[in-house]
Each structure stands twice: as structure tokens, then as C-alpha cells.
Amino acid sequence: MMNDGISIEGPLDIDVAAIARINEAQFRGNRGSIPHAKKWISRLKSSFPIYQYYVLLVHGRVAGYVGWQLHGGFLREEPPVELEQIAFAQEFQGKGLALRLIEKSFKMVAEFLHQESPLAQQAVSFVWTYEDNAPALKMYRKWFNGEVRGTRNLYGKVEVMLSRIVPLAAE
Numbered sequence: 001m002m003n004d005g006i007s008i009e010g011p012l013d014i015d016v017a018a019i020a021r022i023n024e025a026q027f028r029g030n031r032g033s034i035p036h037a038k039k040w041i042s043r044l045k046s047s048f049p050i051y052q053y054y055v056l057l058v059h060g061r062v063a064g065y066v067g068w069q070l071h072g073g074f075l076r077e078e079p080p081v082e083l084e085q086i087a088f089a090q091e092f093q094g095k096g097l098a099l100r101l102i103e104k105s106f107k108m109v110a111e112f113l114h115q116e117s118p119l120a121q122q123a124v125s126f127v128w129t130y131e132d133n134a135p136a137l138k139m140y141r142k143w144f145n146g147e148v149r150g151t152r153n154l155y156g157k158v159e160v161m162l163s164r165i166v167p168l169a170a171e
């Protein structure tokens with residue numbers, strides 16, 4: 001734990017119920033049903049290492065989580081790694097915590113990739129977000145330094161993709 005009471009845990013030692021409560025409150029996909037949120041998260045957790053959850057705790061309480069998803073197999077030279085989902089409980093938003101979680105957790109994902117495949121030189125990290133999600137875009141632009149790389153419309157609203165090439169050996 002750091003001096004300010006913040007710690008980061010994962011990918012396996014995570015509180016699924018705590019993530020489920022945040023997921024249910026922050027996203028429409030499991031809105032109104034903690035059991036569905038739990039089921040979704042525990043299934044993703046069990047697909048480790050393809051999907052990896054990390055949580056940020058403030059004085060031992062789960063404030064937020066991030067899920068990183070690997071794409072395309074283990075042995076690519078430039079594995080694509082998606083920041084598939086991130087959310088913080090309402091009272092922990094706007095405090096700069098998401099960036100800390102992204103930075104720390106990606107180091108752990110990078111370490112895994114580096115160990116798993118000596119061929120992997122750099123990761124193509126990316127994220128999709130609604131173009132009108134101003135807090136998310138503002139925060140993502142601090143880490144995903146690339147320009148918008150594409151758009152899609154899967155959930156009835158336009159999303160944009162930001163990306164960043166991250167050298168793995170140096171991470």
C-alpha cells in the first residue's frame with residue numbers, strides 16, 4: 001500500500017462482488033441486477049490470462065476496477081491489448097485515480113506479455129469510448145497518446161478508438 005492509502009490488486013486476487021456493484025451502477029449492461037453483474041465478471045475473470053482485472057483500493061475499499069483484454073493469441077510480436085472496461089464508484093470519480101490504475105495495471109499486463117512471449121516487442125493498447133463521454137476521453141487522452149484511430153456504433157451511439165504503442169521490454 002502506498003502512503004496515501006491507495007493499493008492496487010489483481011489479476012486473480014480480486015473482489016468480484018465489489019466490482020459487480022460498481023459495474024451495475026456505472027454501465028447499462030447489467031443495470032438493476034447485481035447477480036448478472038457478478039456472473040459476467042466472474043466468467044471474464046475465469047478467462048485469465050486473456051482477460052485481466054485489476055482493482056484500486058482506497059484504505060482497503062474497492063474504489064474502481066479496470067479490465068484488460070488480450071486479442072489475437074499469445075505469440076504475436078505486437079499483441080493488441082484492449083482496455084475493455086474501467087469504472088470507479090461515483091464518490092471516487094474526478095480524483096485522478098483512473099490514470100493511476102491504468103498505469104500500474106498495464107505494467108503488470110506488460111510483464112505478463114513479456115514473460116509469455118519473448119517475441120512480443122511492443123503492445124498495441126487501445127480503448128473504445130463514447131465520443132460524448134467527456135470525463136473518459138479527457139482521462140484516456142492522458143495515457144493513450146494516439147489520435148482517434150477509428151469509430152464504431154455498436155451500442156446505438158458512436159464510439160471512438162484511441163490507441164498507444166507501448167514497448168514491452170521497457171515497461
Ligand SMILES: CC(C)(COP(=O)(O)OP(=O)(O)OC[C@H]1O[C@@H](n2cnc3c(N)ncnc32)[C@H](O)[C@@H]1OP(=O)(O)O)[C@@H](O)C(=O)NCCC(=O)NCCS
Binds near residue numbers: 086088096133139
Ligand atoms: C471515466 C472514469 C473512469 C474516469 O476516471 P477518473 O478517475 O474519474 O478520471 P479523472 O479524475 O482523471 O477525471 C477526468 C476528467 O473528467 C472529470 N470528471 C471525472 N468524473 C466526472 C464526473 N462524474 N462528472 C463530471 N466530470 C467528471 C474530471 O474533473 C476530469 O476533468 P479535469 O481534468 O478537467 O479535472 C470515471 O469517471 C468513471 O468511472 N466513469 C463512469 C464509467 C465510465 O464512463 N467508464 C469509461 C467507459 S469507456
